Amino acid sequence: MATLQLDVEDILETELAGFGTTVRRGHELGSVDQDDTGVRAQVAGPDGTYELTAKFLVGCDGARSAVRKMLGIPFTGLAGKASMVLSDIRLEGVTLPSRRGHFSDHITRRGDHVAILSPLPGGLYRLMFGGDAQLDKDRTAPVTEEEIQEVLDGAYGPGVRLLEVRAASRFSDASRQAERYREGRVC
Numbered sequence: 001m002a003t004l005q006l007d008v009e010d011i012l013e014t015e016l017a018g019f020g021t022t023v024r025r026g027h028e029l030g031s032v033d034q035d036d037t038g039v040r041a042q043v044a045g046p047d048g049t050y051e052l053t054a055k056f057l058v059g060c061d062g063a064r065s066a067v068r069k070m071l072g073i074p075f076t077g078l079a080g081k082a083s084m085v086l087s088d089i090r091l092e093g094v095t096l097p098s099r100r101g102h103f104s105d106h107i108t109r110r111g112d113h114v115a116i117l118s119p120l121p122g123g124l125y126r127l128m129f130g131g132d133a134q135l136d137k138d139r140t141a142p143v144t145e146e147e148i149q150e151v152l153d154g155a156y157g158p159g160v161r162l163l164e165v166r167a168a169s170r171f172s173d174a175s176r177q178a179e180r181y182r183e184g185r186v187c
């Protein structure tokens with residue numbers, strides 16, 4: 001089932017609040033150092049930089065983990081061969097698909113590219129796509145409305161019009177694994 005990232009974050013944040021934990025949005029870990037007794041983390045927040053100390057630090061900072069990089073842990077594996085876009089959008093003129101389900105129910109292949117359009121709550125759609133045009137794009141290159149509309153035209157024919165892009169990002173099929181999961185008091 002496709003679910004909005006925002007909804008997932010709301011659920012997780014509510015659950016965390018039940019344990020008395022607050023999520024500090026807009027606070028970025030800048031550096032970490034440690035000795036035999038504990039860990040010190042420098043954090044940049046909206047009101048400036050501050051230090052946190054703890055006995056241990058757990059880095060849950062995703063595939064591009066800053067903590068992993070700060071510890072110098074190699075991230076070995078295979079570079080991606082495919083490049084795809086994920087976009088949450090509002091559309092006009094869509095006649096398919098009207099029901100929610102697994103995204104594999106909604107795959108369309110045309111020429112060099114694949115497009116997967118699935119409904120989200122609130123009248124939104126999630127469009128995932130990839131083809132030759134996406135292959136050369138840098139992962140940080142902005143996803144343009146023209147790029148999305150071009151895929152909609154190719155996959156679903158004229159008449160499906162893009163009204164709004166709520167969120168869009170690029171991802172690849174790179175396959176890597178951290179070589180170690182612990183360095184002293186940091187894991």
Ligand SMILES: Cc1cc2nc3c(=O)[nH]c(=O)nc-3n(C[C@H](O)[C@H](O)[C@H](O)COP(=O)(O)OP(=O)(O)OC[C@H]3O[C@@H](n4cnc5c(N)ncnc54)[C@H](O)[C@@H]3O)c2cc1C
Nearest residue numbers: 027028029030060061062063064065066067086170171172
């Ligand atoms: C396009 C796409 C579709 C996916 N679809 C699915 C799916 O349908 N189902 C599924 O189960 N999984 C899916 N995944 C995989 C899933 O998103 C990841 O496995 C999951 O998000 C990993 O969780 P995480 O908590 O390890 O990292 P993330 O979700 O990446 O969270 C890391 C957090 O750390 C924060 N952070 C990073 N650096 C710092 C820093 N220096 N200081 C402070 N905070 C920092 C980030 O802002 C972020 O909030 C998908 C992934 C992609 C890319």
